[in-house]
Amino acid sequence: xxxGREKKKPPSPKFCINDHVDILVEILRRLDGDTLAxxxxxxxxxxxxxxxxxxxESLCFRHVPSPPPSGIKPxxxxxxxxxxxxxxxxxxxxxxxxxxxxxxxxxxxxxxxSLFCVDYYERLGGGGGKLGESSASSSSLMxxxxxxxV
Amino acid sequence: MEAKxxxxxEKMLWSGSENQDAGMDELLAVLGYKVRSSDMADVAxxxxxxxxxxxxxxxxxxxHLYSDTVHYNPSDISSWLENMLSEFNTCAPNFxxxxxxxxxxxxxxxxxxxxxxxxxxxxxxxxxxxxLRAIPGAAVYRQTPDESLTSNKRLKINDTRSEFSNCLISxxxxxAEATRPVVMVDSQETGIRLVHTLMACAxxxxxxxxxxxxxxxxxxxxxxxSQAGAMQKVATYFAEALARRIYRIYPQDPLESSSYSDLLQxxxxxxxxxxxxxHFTANQAILEAFSGAKRVHVIDFSMKQGMQWPALIxxxxxxxxxxxxxxxxxxxxxxxxxxxxxxxxxxxxxxxARTIGVEFEFRGxxxxxxxxxxxxxxxxxxxxxxxxxxVFELHRLLARPGAIDKVLKSIKDTNPRIVTIVEQEANxxxxxxxxxxxxxxxxxxxxxxxxxxxxxxxxxxxxxxxxEVYLGRxxxxxxxxxxxxxxxxxxxxxxxxxxxxxxxxxxxxxGSNAFKQASMLLALFAGGDGYRVEENNxxxxxxxxxxxxxxxxxxxxxxxxxxDSH
Numbered sequence: 001x002x003x004g005r006e007k008k009k010p011p012s013p014k015f016c017i018n019d020h021v022d023i024l025v026e027i028l029r030r031l032d033g034d035t036l037a038x039x040x041x042x043x044x045x046x047x048x049x050x051x052x053x054x055x056x057e058s059l060c061f062r063h064v065p066s067p068p069p070s071g072i073k074p075x076x077x078x079x080x081x082x083x084x085x086x087x088x089x090x091x092x093x094x095x096x097x098x099x100x101x102x103x104x105x106x107x108x109x110x111x112x113x114s115l116f117c118v119d120y121y122e123r124l125g126g127g128g129g130k131l132g133e134s135s136a137s138s139s140s141l142m143x144x145x146x147x148x149x150v
Numbered sequence: 151m152e153a154k155x156x157x158x159x160e161k162m163l164w165s166g167s168e169n170q171d172a173g174m175d176e177l178l179a180v181l182g183y184k185v186r187s188s189d190m191a192d193v194a195x196x197x198x199x200x201x202x203x204x205x206x207x208x209x210x211x212x213x214h215l216y217s218d219t220v221h222y223n224p225s226d227i228s229s230w231l232e233n234m235l236s237e238f239n240t241c242a243p244n245f246x247x248x249x250x251x252x253x254x255x256x257x258x259x260x261x262x263x264x265x266x267x268x269x270x271x272x273x274x275x276x277x278x279x280x281x282l283r284a285i286p287g288a289a290v291y292r293q294t295p296d297e298s299l300t301s302n303k304r305l306k307i308n309d310t311r312s313e314f315s316n317c318l319i320s321x322x323x324x325x326a327e328a329t330r331p332v333v334m335v336d337s338q339e340t341g342i343r344l345v346h347t348l349m350a351c352a353x354x355x356x357x358x359x360x361x362x363x364x365x366x367x368x369x370x371x372x373x374x375x376s377q378a379g380a381m382q383k384v385a386t387y388f389a390e391a392l393a394r395r396i397y398r399i400y401p402q403d404p405l406e407s408s409s410y411s412d413l414l415q416x417x418x419x420x421x422x423x424x425x426x427x428x429h430f431t432a433n434q435a436i437l438e439a440f441s442g443a444k445r446v447h448v449i450d451f452s453m454k455q456g457m458q459w460p461a462l463i464x465x466x467x468x469x470x471x472x473x474x475x476x477x478x479x480x481x482x483x484x485x486x487x488x489x490x491x492x493x494x495x496x497x498x499x500x501x502x503a504r505t506i507g508v509e510f511e512f513r514g515x516x517x518x519x520x521x522x523x524x525x526x527x528x529x530x531x532x533x534x535x536x537x538x539x540x541v542f543e544l545h546r547l548l549a550r551p552g553a554i555d556k557v558l559k560s561i562k563d564t565n566p567r568i569v570t571i572v573e574q575e576a577n578x579x580x581x582x583x584x585x586x587x588x589x590x591x592x593x594x595x596x597x598x599x600x601x602x603x604x605x606x607x608x609x610x611x612x613x614x615x616x617x618e619v620y621l622g623r624x625x626x627x628x629x630x631x632x633x634x635x636x637x638x639x640x641x642x643x644x645x646x647x648x649x650x651x652x653x654x655x656x657x658x659x660x661g662s663n664a665f666k667q668a669s670m671l672l673a674l675f676a677g678g679d680g681y682r683v684e685e686n687n688x689x690x691x692x693x694x695x696x697x698x699x700x701x702x703x704x705x706x707x708x709x710x711x712x713x714d715s716h
Binding site for chain 2: 069071072074075078079092093096097108110111113114115116117118120121124125
């Protein structure tokens with residue numbers, strides 16, 4: 001509604017979030033996994049940001065009852081990175097556990113890391129990989145991706 | 151119990167070749183009974199009633215049945231039951247012996263009593279449709295027309311039949327409950343017959359009656375086709391195993407590639423949680439035992455593809471105070487094609503260890519049997535903390551006398567901080583073949599049931615099929631092999647405990663951390679629906695529904711000054 005005040009033009013954006021990537025990163029870091037995936041579809045810039053592993057790092061251990069063991073970062077990075085850890089192991093594990101109300105009550109970090117390590121080993125060709133199957137199909141973590149028979 | 155009735159040696163009167171055979175159950179007909187298939191449920195119900203009545207009647211009150219009653223055409227179970235029930239209904243519970251039941255019976259009283267054996271299919275309802283624990287206690291197949299009169303298998307109410315009592319009833323049930331009647335459900339009819347026939351065949355094999363066994367094995371084949379899912383597969387494997395035993399086919403495959411059996415085990419690893427459970431629980435115990443040690447050495451009797459060790463290496467990498475130097479000695483069988491499978495596995499583990507920053511050394515040992523090893527070959531360092539790990543390997547040693555003792559001694563010579571043992575929770579090493587057969591039928595039924603029922607693998611996926619082949623080979627070994635060839639000599643946790651304790655080992659309790667990890671692992675598998683983790687005096691067992699299937703236990707040298715792992 002206009003009154004006697006000077007009519008304003010639609011304000012030209014003085015502030016575009018895309019110019020301030022560090023702020024954008026800080027915001028995106030606080031999102032949950034699903035929202036982050038949605039954010040990755042917004043534009044190329046956002047997509048490239050969401051590929052930073054540090055975003056996923058804060059996501060991974062956000063809800064853990066006790067802090068993750070120190071020295072975990074180089075190991076996770078060496079085994080494939082936080083994003084892979086989240087997508088492959090943590091997310092399915094958390095989903096499964098939350099169905100049974102266990103999500104916030106048990107420390108699943110140890111188990112998740114072990115599974116992640118097993119995954120790396122299988123990708124190396126361990127666990128019978130030499131027998132010609134692609135690592136994706138022989139991964140013992142596939143069970144996490146199958147729908148739970150409720 | 152009253153004196154035996156004068157059963158005599160007469161054959162039962164039965165109207166042999168009338169053509170009312172249409173609709174008669176063919177299996178029972180082979181054995182001399184005539185029951186219409188459509189009447190089966192009704193017959194079962196009446197048997198149930200009869201058994202209840204008999205169970206509650208005073209023992210004296212039954213004497214009339216033995217002495218005065220004649221049942222015309224006793225092979226016609228339906229009418230026999232009618233007679234029996236009507237007699238009871240017209241009698242007071244505590245009648246005296248003078249009562250003449252003849253007037254309530256529709257048959258002419260006769261001096262020669264004929265009491266026919268009652269069949270008592272005691273079927274226990276179970277939530278799982280394929281659970282073969284629902285097995286009758288009575289031995290239907292025993293009843294040929296000649297045998298029934300000369301055998302002393304009379305109807306005894308609270309008897310525990312020594313041979314077949316609690317045939318496939320869970321061993322935790324007391325004997326008296328074996329005669330508790332339950333309703334037989336129609337859908338399980340063929341399944342029960344299938345199991346009956348399997349048991350009959352096994353018994354015939356045990357007695358050396360190979361002709362009968364052969365006929366019965368073929369019957370099993372026919373019946374199995376009508377089943378679906380786990381029951382069909384189990385029956386097929388057991389039938390094949392029995393056939394091998396009958397025809398003495400022992401496919402000797404000494405050159406069989408162990409990479410094939412490794413492959414099978416990998417599929418088993420992936421399709422169900424048993425091996426993962428074994429690895430996680432054993433690793434937990436080893437991790438705790440190694441706390442504070444700067445150099446650690448694991449001796450693995452069951453190296454295979456080394457799937458157990460990535461998780462331990464990672465856990466060691468993350469332990470407070472940094473990782474120790476980790477040495478792994480893997481023991482495996484010789485390869486027919488001279489490839490060095492062990493070295494390849496070792497190389498991959500070394501890569502993993504390098505990636506996550508753990509100092510690692512691997513050595514592989516090839517030998518035909520664990521008993522060929524001695525501790526000096528292993529070159530244990532003085533400052534090393536040693537752990538010995540065996541997953542499903544120790545039972546093989548029971549095939550040769552003295553082997554297990556030699557191996558246990560070698561283990562002791564390595565001065566281990568901890569010895570982790572995972573074994574199948576079943577007694578497949580009994581002296582009597584039929585007992586072994588029964589136990590194995592029970593055990594593998596539960597296993598197959600869990601494979602099918604957990605919903606993890608889609609039906610007929612390669613994982614599932616290969617896992618079943620893996621288990622099937624064990625079935626063949628338990629049933630059809632003997633002597634040193636029979637290597638699948640599983641024993642229960644209790645038996646292993648006795649053995650370890652007499653070899654001067656003390657148990658190490660696995661602790662709540664291991665239990666929690668195991669439960670979480672199970673929760674990831676279809677919600678752990680059906681799988682159960684149990685703690686048993688410090689050992690952990692994983693089972694399907696109420697049946698424990700594998701057990702993990704941990705041991706240390708008796709009276710040693712080793713650190714307690716808790």
